[in-house]
Amino acid sequence: xxxxxxxxxxxxxxxxxxxxxxxxxxxxxxxxxxxxxxxxxxxxxxxxxxxxxxxxxxxxxxxxxxxxxxxxxxxxxxxxxxxxxxxxxxxxxxxxxxxxxxxxxxxxxxxxxxxxxxxxxxxxxxxxxxxxxxxxxxxxxxxxxxxxxxxxxxxxxxxxxxxxxxxxxxxxxxxxxxxxxxxxxxxxxxxxxxxxxxxxxxxxxxxxxxxxxxxxxxxxxxxxxxxxxxxxxxxxxxxxxxxxxxxxxxxxxxxxxxxxxxxxxxxxxxxxxxxxxxxxxxxxxxxxxxxxxxxxxxxxxxxxxxxxxxxxxxxxxxxxxxx
Amino acid sequence: xxxxxxxxxxxxxxxxxxxxxxxxxxxxxxxxxxxxxxxxxxxxxxxxxxxxxxxxxxxxxxxxxxxxxxxxxxxxxxxxxxxxxxxxxxxxxxxxxxxxxxxxxxxxxxxxxxxxxxxxxxxxxxxxxxxxxxxxxxxxxxxxxxxxxxxxxxxxxxxxxxxxxxxxxxxxxxxxxxxxxxxxxxxxxxxxxxxxxxxxxxxxxxxxxxxxxxxxxxxxxxxxxxxxxxxxxxxxxxxxxxxxxxxxxxxxxxxxxxxxxxxxxxxxxxxxxxxxxxxxxxxxxxxxxxxxxxxxxxxxxxxxxxxxxxxxxxxxxxxxxxxxxxxxxxxx
Ligand SMILES: Cc1ncc(C[n+]2csc(CCOP(=O)(O)OP(=O)(O)O)c2C)c(N)n1
Ligand SMILES: [Mg+2]
Numbered sequence: 001x002x003x004x005x006x007x008x009x010x011x012x013x014x015x016x017x018x019x020x021x022x023x024x025x026x027x028x029x030x031x032x033x034x035x036x037x038x039x040x041x042x043x044x045x046x047x048x049x050x051x052x053x054x055x056x057x058x059x060x061x062x063x064x065x066x067x068x069x070x071x072x073x074x075x076x077x078x079x080x081x082x083x084x085x086x087x088x089x090x091x092x093x094x095x096x097x098x099x100x101x102x103x104x105x106x107x108x109x110x111x112x113x114x115x116x117x118x119x120x121x122x123x124x125x126x127x128x129x130x131x132x133x134x135x136x137x138x139x140x141x142x143x144x145x146x147x148x149x150x151x152x153x154x155x156x157x158x159x160x161x162x163x164x165x166x167x168x169x170x171x172x173x174x175x176x177x178x179x180x181x182x183x184x185x186x187x188x189x190x191x192x193x194x195x196x197x198x199x200x201x202x203x204x205x206x207x208x209x210x211x212x213x214x215x216x217x218x219x220x221x222x223x224x225x226x227x228x229x230x231x232x233x234x235x236x237x238x239x240x241x242x243x244x245x246x247x248x249x250x251x252x253x254x255x256x257x258x259x260x261x262x263x264x265x266x267x268x269x270x271x272x273x274x275x276x277x278x279x280x281x282x283x284x285x286x287x288x289x290x291x292x293x294x295x296x297x298x299x300x301x302x303x304x305x306x307x308x309x310x311x312x313x314x315x316x317x318x319x320x321x322x323x
Numbered sequence: 324x325x326x327x328x329x330x331x332x333x334x335x336x337x338x339x340x341x342x343x344x345x346x347x348x349x350x351x352x353x354x355x356x357x358x359x360x361x362x363x364x365x366x367x368x369x370x371x372x373x374x375x376x377x378x379x380x381x382x383x384x385x386x387x388x389x390x391x392x393x394x395x396x397x398x399x400x401x402x403x404x405x406x407x408x409x410x411x412x413x414x415x416x417x418x419x420x421x422x423x424x425x426x427x428x429x430x431x432x433x434x435x436x437x438x439x440x441x442x443x444x445x446x447x448x449x450x451x452x453x454x455x456x457x458x459x460x461x462x463x464x465x466x467x468x469x470x471x472x473x474x475x476x477x478x479x480x481x482x483x484x485x486x487x488x489x490x491x492x493x494x495x496x497x498x499x500x501x502x503x504x505x506x507x508x509x510x511x512x513x514x515x516x517x518x519x520x521x522x523x524x525x526x527x528x529x530x531x532x533x534x535x536x537x538x539x540x541x542x543x544x545x546x547x548x549x550x551x552x553x554x555x556x557x558x559x560x561x562x563x564x565x566x567x568x569x570x571x572x573x574x575x576x577x578x579x580x581x582x583x584x585x586x587x588x589x590x591x592x593x594x595x596x597x598x599x600x601x602x603x604x605x606x607x608x609x610x611x612x613x614x615x616x617x618x619x620x621x622x623x624x625x626x627x628x629x630x631x632x633x634x635x636x637x638x639x640x641x642x643x644x645x646x647x648x649x650x651x652x653x654x655x
Contacts, residue, residue, distance in 0.1 A: 023465070025465070051465070057488070057491060057492060057495065059488035059491065059492060061485050061488055062453075062457060062488035062489050062492045063454075063492075064454070065451070065453070065454020065455050065458060065485070065489070066454050066457040066458035066461055066492060067458060068454070068455055068458055069455035069456060069457060069458020069459040069460070069461065069462070070458040070459070070461045070462045070465075071458070072443065072455065072458065072459055073393070073458065073459040073460075073461070073462025073463060073466070074462050074466060075461070075465060075466075077458075092448060092451055092485070093451070096448045097448075097452075097454075097455060101444075102649050102650065102651065102652055103429055103649045104426060104429050104430045104434045104436065104444075105426055105429075105434075105438070105444060105649075106426050106427030106428075106429050106430075106436070106649055107427075107648070107649040107652065108436050108437070108438040109436065109438060109443070109444070110652045141650050142650055142651065165651075165652035166651045166652055
């Protein structure tokens with residue numbers, strides 16, 4: 001086991017894949033000479049050169065579309081979109097092309113590509129740089145949506161993404177980049193659709209993904225002090241979703257709280273709540289609770305921003321209200 | 324590296340290749356007219372966009388390329404597919420929504436795919452396929468396989484942001500792609516002059532430092548010759564080229580269009596330039612074909628199209644159990 005940052009785990013994996021396969025290319029804005037806005041690709045430009053680590057114009061749509069075309073043509077492109085906020089300019093390519101080509105062509109075309117993007121709030125960047133739109137992508141059949149939490153997740157899930165024959169949206173919460181964790185020394189991959197139970201407890205199920213798992217683990221500490229033990233589930237992928245792990249936990253605890261940074265209205269937490277209702281209604285001792293981001297464009301001022309995001313106390317309170 | 328063995332300049336085309344150009348245009352015309360009939364009989368549903376009048380663009384351009392050069396086009400895609408040699412029966416079956424269709428009944432008229440023919444698809448988001456053309460070209464460039472890409476789109480596409488993003492990227496990365504704009508002066512019912520600040524579309528490409536030219540899209544030999552020149556340059560690694568083919572669609576935008584926005588006289592004037600009639604006349608004057616040979620061609624395409632309809636009619640509809648197949652490629 002080695003101690004590694006989330007960013008370092010991603011970089012190591014990208015580096016290995018670039019070494020292993022000539023047809024792997026990285027494309028994105030400022031990923032090369034500049035080193036990547038979040039330094040994930042730092043050093044790769046020097047090691048692999050501008051034809052493998054390609055700086056692109058600020059043209060999200062054609063960058064993603066060219067990634068799709070390159071994948072159709074036999075390359076293995078990894079596109080970095082800086083942040084999920086800018087991915088909106090490439091939504092047409094992601095939703096209308098990447099997600100549809102296999103189906104519309106009756107399996108003649110496949111799009112083996114990974115689209116990486118940073119997500120999340122917490123750095124006082126205001127409304128246009130702080131969104132968590134993971135749920136939007138999870139809504140679309142034809143793509144897979146990956147939301148790692150630990151450095152071990154980052155490496156193991158990115159490995160799996162590289163071996164996928166389908167387009168993968170790989171979402172990295174900015175608060176996680178510098179966090180460190182244990183990463184196995186041996187070669188490993190984490191299959192999609194396998195959530196991780198980060199902590200076990202018999203009283204309540206707390207379900208989070210990406211950055212929000214951190215607040216959720218904090219809530220479990222508070223609950224422990226209050227005499228309640230929580231199962232904490234890190235989903236790791238939203239599509240495919242590990243319904244079995246969620247349902248098994250709820251059957252045991254009879255209570256569930258879903259946590260996400262994204263807005264509550266029409267969001268992914270609602271989807272999980274609905275699935276629990278459909279699959280485990282009779283096991284529930286109360287309604288599924290949701291703790292989500294406030295329904296506002298993200299404000300700049302620190303106190304306002306913090307109050308718009310789920311915090312451990314809020315999550316713990318929502319859980320305790322179920323008893 | 325694929326060679327241009329049998330792609331002589333337009334002036335040196337042997338007789339059988341000249342006749343093949345005519346035959347392909349006739350096949351498209353007959354196929355489209357039959358598709359309209361089948362739509363009226365409700366054998367075909369959804370949107371149906373016909374290519375009548377524009378045959379010379381696809382036939383001339385595609386005949387100038389190698390069979391493994393990738394081709395992408397928009398939703399008005401039957402002509403390009405036929406020009407590329409996609410099986411007419413499997414195209415008609417796709418229009419009929421049959422299992423045997425080129426896209427297994429998933430795509431319909433707007434989404435024909437035949438990757439074995441390097442026909443990389445018809446796309447129905449205006450301009451959404453130009454970025455893909457760049458990516459395919461990038462793959463060719465990296466793989467050094469000698470293939471180039473041709474991407475067809477309408478005059479309506481040039482006001483989308485993706486048009487500008489794609490031309491710029493293709494130019495800075497010197498991608499082996501030909502952008503082929505079919506300027507038929509209308510995007511649905513909107514006259515180009517009402518929505519485009521610069522109506523000479525080729526001039527826009529000049530802003531992205533690539534060779535660009537207006538060509539007569541009613542003249543199959545000119546289409547062939549100019550595409551061949553562009554292809555040679557693109558294949559040599561000199562970067563993208565842009566052609567604006569001036570043409571006209573005879574029918575409404577789709578079958579749902581009563582054409583209230585333009586007068587019939589305009590279409591009649593364009594019909595005087597009809598690419599099939601004019602090319603037939605040229606070939607007759609040059610002694611390449613006579614009346615008998617033309618009649619034989621007509622009978623031949625009639626048979627092919629009738630056979631396509633028969634095949635489509637007799638094919639099975641897709642299995643309902645297959646609804647979820649191909650959403651993802653399953654792990655192998
Ligand atoms: C992004 C997008 N906007 C609008 C439409 C609806 N639409 C379909 S075809 C069309 C006109 C396109 O005209 P043009 O590109 O000139 O091609 P043509 O039909 O003349 O061959 C429009 C507006 C669409 N399919 N995609
Ligand atoms: Mg048009």
